[in-house]
Every structure is written in structure tokens, then in C-alpha cells.
Amino acid sequence: MAGATRHCLVRFADPEPVKTITISCQTTLSIRQSSHHRYQSCSLSMNGCRGEPRLPMGTVESRTFPAVASPALAMDILKSAISQLKSNPPSFTSGIIRLQVPIEEEIEAIEWLHAQNQLLPRCYFSGRRQINASAGCFIGAHSSISHNLVSVAGVGSAVFFRDLRPFSYSDWRSIKRFLSRECPFIRAYGAIRFDARAEISSEWEDFGSFYFMVPQVEFDELEETSMLAVTLAWDNALSWTWKDAVETLESTMRQVSSNVVKLRNEVSRTFIISSNHVPTKRHWYLAVERALQIINRSSAPLTKVVLARSSRVVTTTDIDPITWLACLKHVEGENAYQFCLQPPDAPAFIGNTSNYFIENGSTSLVRLWLEPVLEVDRLLWISK
Known part of the structure; x- marks a missing residue:
């Protein structure tokens, strides 16, 4: 207020x-x-719901670099990798690429998120014990691959998915379009309203009927280690080019802090x-x-x-x-x-x-x- x-x-x-x-x-x-x-809003990105869900992405890939000792060193490697990508851009008209650097120290993702000076959008999801997969369905990744993922924090959105109408199968496919079993750490995090037909309260208006995001900059807390990653997504059909993806990611990275301190938990x-x-x-x-x-x-x-x-x-x-x-x-x-989800504004x-x-x-x-x-x-x- x-x-x-x-x-x-x-x-x-x-x-x-x-x-x-x-x-x-x-x-x-x-x-x-x-x-x-x-709050400091990261640059806007594309809404994946506006694309053609049946049209596959040109490329979906992850690239892992050698492990380093600190988030600051990981950030340096990622900046260098982005610079190399700029000089040798992919030829595809659409795609999503994740660059990730392991860190030889377990750092809490929520502490990394707290250090980001209130950048928006942002998300946080902590892990929970595995539930029998026979009761539902999976999107995106093998659960066994990411079993050691403790929690995830992210700022900025490489691509987001939002609409005022109820979540549909087409929206589900639009999200799946950007994911791949070969790249289990490329994920979308978000929420869906229980009843999209009910009148929406003012505090939920910016969430729409649903809101999901693939973070631009992501920090993964693993068992005994950590990982810092960046993700670029583009689709010329959505008027969001490779150049747009790179420029907005660079803008977000300039605002990201590598100075992570322990929280007092009070x-x-x-x-x-x-x-x-x-x-x-x-x-x-x-x-x-x-x-x-x-x-x-x-x-x-x-x-x-x-x-x-x-x-x-x-x-x-x-x-x-x-x-x-x-x-x-x-x-x-x-x-x-625990979880946290906060779209821009x-x-x-x-x-x-x-x-x-x-x-x-x-x-x-x-x-x-x-x-x-x-x-x-x-x-x-x-x-x-």
C-alpha cells in the first residue's frame, strides 16, 4: 500500500x-x-504463449563449463561465454541456450536471491521429497537427473508465459516447446489460478490466469555444490531476435551481484x-x-x-x-x-x-x- x-x-x-x-x-x-x-525491473522478454506450440524450436541446448570456486568467477566465465556467442551467433531463427558453471561450494539459493537487490521478475523454489510419478505427469525433465537439486532461485525471464484466459493444453504445449529431456535444468517455474473464471483480486492481476518464467540468471543449490547459469531464448516469429535476447541478458547481468552473504534468519x-x-x-x-x-x-x-x-x-x-x-x-x-514468485510490477x-x-x-x-x-x-x- x-x-x-x-x-x-x-x-x-x-x-x-x-x-x-x-x-x-x-x-x-x-x-x-x-x-x-x-524494485529494479529487468528488461522485458517474449511471451511464449504467443508462439505456435506445434512448431519445434530451432535448438534447445545446455553448455557446461569447468567448475570454479566462487560465484564471482562463475559470472566472469559466463560473461566471456556470452561475448563469444555474440561474435559467433547461432544460425537458428528460434532457440533456447543455457550456459552453466558449477561452483565448488554449496551456497544457499535463497541467500543468492536476497543479494540481487530486489530484481524483478524473480522466483524461488525449494526441493521436496519425491512423490510417486504414477499419480500425474511430467513436463520437461527426468526427475532422476535432478534428484540432488536442493533449491533454485532466478531473476529476469528468458521467456515467460502469461495470459488472462484459463490455462489450456495449448499453453502447456507452449511451455514444453522450450524444454527438452536432454537439458533437464532448463525449467519453467510458476503458478496457475485454481479457478480462472472467478473474479480476480487486485493483488493477483499482474499474475494473470497463470504465470511461468524461465529465469535469465539462475542459481541452483545442489547437494555439496552450487551452479550459476544464464539462459537465452529467442524466436523471430515472436519478434524477439537473438540480438534482443543477448542485450536483455547483458542488462540483467550488469545488475546481478556476486556478493552473497549469510542471512541472519530473522x-x-x-x-x-x-x-x-x-x-x-x-x-x-x-x-x-x-x-x-x-x-x-x-x-x-x-x-x-x-x-x-x-x-x-x-x-x-x-x-x-x-x-x-x-x-x-x-x-x-x-x-x-518454500516458494516465491514475483512478476514485474x-x-x-x-x-x-x-x-x-x-x-x-x-x-x-x-x-x-x-x-x-x-x-x-x-x-x-x-x-x-
Whole structure:
């Protein structure tokens, strides 16, 4: 919220345990900071949804360079590689190329993201325990290849996917067009609205019906090591040339910091000015009771149950979403995974959710999903 008092508007969904169902603790938040807090937007890129999903890319490739000791050295190698690509550009009219440099040190991706001076767009996804693949479908990569990926942070978008209409199979294919099983680390991260037909709240308008991004600059936290990568994507049919891709990437890289410091894992003290909960606690319990009745009466196995409670809290000072997310990760990192998604000119959407969801006493398994988040290269669960 704008204003001289630098208020911060927070929206989150807060589930609570009820009866025989165990609901894991989870929080999803949309944080809109005041006009006093300025973000630096990376250069715009192309919207992959505007392309022809049936037309294959000219090239999809990854190039890995020798490992180095620090993010600064990795950045130097990437800058040199981009310079060489500029002097010898690919002949394809469309493509996506990832350049990656391993780092001989495990650095937390969330700390790297915190060092990026609030560059937008940005994303963060921490890993979670593998789930049986037979329950859904995969897009993009073999899960076994990236099993040692702990978390991912990214800024800028080599290509993004956004629209106001509901997410469709054509959009799914548009994203797949930029991915390849041969390049498992080229991924799109984002979110889809549960109900794209419902009226959209003001804080979600910039997300559209769905929003996915392939980061321009990405930091991967691996087991015992790390990796810094950049991605270039272009498609002449979308009026986004190789030159456009290189120039925007160089602009983003000039704003990226290699000075990564340990976070203190604490949020500055602030005070709540006002709060409003929808529904109220009483009506929330009534909604849960109704959900239980539906579950007990259902003759078909349920694959998805969505419950949410919205709270709007106005605080005296801005709350940095990445610092807050780091605190959640520090406290619940073993039992939950975290995410952050923030398009340009949009609030930060952050969340903290457990690996396992809900199981009632019977033989059927009911999975409780409260966050509208999909990691495109991972499992997509489809509700009835």
C-alpha cells in the first residue's frame, strides 16, 4: 500500500487441524510493499504463449563449463561465454541456450536471491521429497537427473508465459516447446489460478490466469555444490531476435551481484495496525465441517481438496518477502518446502508448505493442496 507510513499489505491462507484429518501447517502470502520500496525491473522478454506450440524450436541446448570456486568467477566465465556467442551467433531463427558453471561450494539459493537487490521478475523454489510419478505427469525433465537439486532461485525471464484466459493444453504445449529431456535444468517455474473464471483480486492481476518464467540468471543449490547459469531464448516469429535476447541478458547481468552473504534468519520487528480475516474463525470451522461431510459422502476417491482462509494484515513497516521466506526455511526446512514468485510490477507471492498433505482414517487418500503452484518440470496433479 502506498502512503507516508510505509504500510505493508499481507494476504495469506491459513489452514487449521480439524477432527480426524491432519492438515499440515502451511502459509501462502501475497506481499504488496509500499511505494517507498522500489524494485529494479529487468528488461522485458517474449511471451511464449504467443508462439505456435506445434512448431519445434530451432535448438534447445545446455553448455557446461569447468567448475570454479566462487560465484564471482562463475559470472566472469559466463560473461566471456556470452561475448563469444555474440561474435559467433547461432544460425537458428528460434532457440533456447543455457550456459552453466558449477561452483565448488554449496551456497544457499535463497541467500543468492536476497543479494540481487530486489530484481524483478524473480522466483524461488525449494526441493521436496519425491512423490510417486504414477499419480500425474511430467513436463520437461527426468526427475532422476535432478534428484540432488536442493533449491533454485532466478531473476529476469528468458521467456515467460502469461495470459488472462484459463490455462489450456495449448499453453502447456507452449511451455514444453522450450524444454527438452536432454537439458533437464532448463525449467519453467510458476503458478496457475485454481479457478480462472472467478473474479480476480487486485493483488493477483499482474499474475494473470497463470504465470511461468524461465529465469535469465539462475542459481541452483545442489547437494555439496552450487551452479550459476544464464539462459537465452529467442524466436523471430515472436519478434524477439537473438540480438534482443543477448542485450536483455547483458542488462540483467550488469545488475546481478556476486556478493552473497549469510542471512541472519530473522525479520525486523514490526507492529500490526489492522487485520481482517475472511472467513472468520467460526465460519472457517463450518466450512471445514462441510468439507468433511462431502468427503465422507463421496463414493469416488477424491484427489484434491482446497481450503483457504484469507487474512489481510497492515503493518507499520515493510516486510522483505525473501527475508521472511528464509526464516520459514530455517525453521521448517526439513518438514516443508518454500516458494516465491514475483512478476514485474506485482506483489511477491510466497509460501511454506509441507511435503505430505492429508490422510483420513479410511483406505482412500485425500490430498490437500492449498497453493496454486506448479513446478513445470515436476508432477502436475489434476483434480476431478
